[in-house]
Amino acid sequence: MRRVYRFIVKEVKELLRDRYVLFAIILAPLIVSPLMLGVSYVTVRQASGALEQALKKLPEDVAVVLEDPNDEVAKNVALKLGVRVEYSVDGALGKHPIVIILHSGFANNILEGRQAKVTIISKVERPFNVFEVAVRSAIVAGLSDVVTAVLAEMFNLNPQLIKSPILAESKILYRGEIVDEFRLTLIYMISTGLAFAVFILGAVALQVGVISIGVEREAKTLELLLTLPISKLELVAGKVLGVSIVSLMGFASFLAGFSLSVIVAPLLLADVLTESPGGVAGAPTTVTLPSLINAFKNLSPVITALIVLSIALAMIASTIAGVLAGVLLAGDIRGALVLGSYVSLILAIPLLAEIMGAPPPMPLQVVFLISPMYPPFKQHNQL
C-alpha cells in the first residue's frame, strides 16, 4: 500500500508541474463555462431582438379557450386579445402552438378579491429554449395588462389600482405529455448539466490518462518503471489513482468556472430575463442557483446514487481508456494531447445524441454503452 501511495504522489507531482497539463486540465476547464456564458449572452441579446418580431405575429399562433363560455370578464379578455376563441383544449391544441385557458370562475375570483386562474399551454419541440421561455413570459405579461385594461373598463377603475389580477400557470406539451414548465426546465437543466459534467470529467480524465503515459514515453522512463519491485497491479493502481486525483482537480476547476457563470449570468441578463413582471406569474420561468440546489436536494436517493455512480464510472473508465490509449499510441506529450482529444470526441458521440433529445435505436444504445461518457440513465424520462 505504501508503494502505491509513493507512486500516486510521484504521479500527481509530475503531472501537476507539467505546463501542458496545467493548461489543458486546470486552466481550460476553468474558462470554458465563462466562455460559454459569453456566447449565450450574445445569443440571448440577439434573441430578445427576434422576440419582438415573434410577438407581432403572436395573434396568429395563440388561441384562447373559455372554460365557461358565459363568463363576461373572460369573454371581454378574449375579445380584447383579438385572437381565436375555442371551447375545447384538445381542439385548440390541434390548431395552435400556444393555448391560453381562462378557467371557469374567472370573473368570480376577481370579484371576490382573488387572482383569476389562467393556464398557458405551449407545444414545444425541445424541452428548453431560451427564446420560447421569453415568448411565454411576454404572453403572461401581456395577458396581465389586457386583464387589467378590461377590468378598468368594465368597472370604471383606475388601471393603476389593479396589480397582478391573474395567477398564470405555464405548462408545456412535450412528447405528447403536458408537464409543468418549471419542472421540465429543471429536469432538462439537471440532466443536460449532468451529461455535460460526465463529459467534462470523462474528457479530462481521459486526457490526463493519456498524458501520464505520454510523459513517461517522452522522458523514456516507462522501461525503468517496469523493472522496479512493484507489481503491475500496484503500478496501474498508482497511475489510475494519481491520474484520478489530477482529473478531480481539473473537474473542480471546471465547477469553479461553472459556478461563477451561474452566479454572474442572471446579473448580466437581468433586463432580458425580467422583462415580464415576474411576480405576476405563479410559475417562475427562470432557473436560479437556489432552485437548482433545491432540485438536487429533492432527488430520490436511488437517482442520486445513480448520478454519483455514473460520474465515478465515467471518470474511472475514462482514465483507464486514456492510459490504455496512451500505452498503445502516444509517443510523447504532444501526441498524447492530440490523441486524447480525438478519443474523447469519439467517446462523446453517444452523449451528443442524448443531449439532442433523440435517443438512438436499441442496438446502437448497446454499442454506445462501451463509451464511459454515456450516462447510464435515461436523461429526460427517468429523472
Next chain:
Amino acid sequence: MEELVLSVVNVVKRFGRVTAVNRVSFDVRTGEIFCLVGPNGAGKTTTLRIIAGILEPDEGYVVFQGMRQPWNLEVRRLIAYLPEDAGVYRNLTGLEYIELIGGLYGVRDAVERASSISGLGERLRDRSGSYSKGMKRRLLLAGALIVNPRLLVLDEPTAGLDVVHATAMRKLIVGYVKGIRASAVISSHNMLEVSYMCDRVSLINRGVIVESGSPKELLERYKASNLEEVFLEVVGGGS
C-alpha cells in the same frame, strides 16, 4: 571458483521475421563484470531487456541465483536495470526521484548515498529537466546503486557522455561491483571502455555470440593490439 549468479541459456528472441537474438548463452559470476560488445543492432539491448525481465524470450531461459524467469518482486529487488536512453522525470527534482526509488525499495539512507554517488550536491533540489545529460545519467546510476542490487544490468552506460563524466561513471560501476562483490552485465560498443572495465567479454554480431574471453585472452588469441582489431577480425573486416 566464484559462485554462479546469472545464466543465460540458449536465448532466442524474434521480432516478426527478424531474429534479434539467436541462441545466446553466457554465465556471470560473483564479483564479475561481463560485457556484451557489438555494433548497433547486434542484439545487445534485446539480451539485456530479457535479463531485466521486460521481454520474454521465445526460446531458452535465464536463471538468476538459482531461480528461473519470470522474476518475482524479490528477484526484481536484486536486479537493477538502466536502459541506454532512460530519461528522468523532468518535473520531479533529483531528490524526489531518489526518495521515490528509496521508498519503493525501503532504503533508509537513500538521499545521503545518492548525493555522494551522483556528486550532484545541491543540484539534487532542482528539477531533473534542467540537468545536463551527464547529470541525468549520474542521477539514474545513483538510483540504481542505492538499492544495493546483486546484479547491475547496464545498457551503454556511458553513451553520449564526455570523457570526464564517462570516466566517473566507470569508476562508480567498477567500485560498486568490486566493493560488495556484486555482478554486472554491461553492453557497450566502446572498446576502450570494455578493456578498462570488463573481466570477460562476449562479442555479439547479428544476434549471435561470435567470440568470448577476457580482454587479455582475446588480444593474445588474435595477436591484436586492441579489442577493435579483434572485433574487426572476428566479424570479417567490417565490410
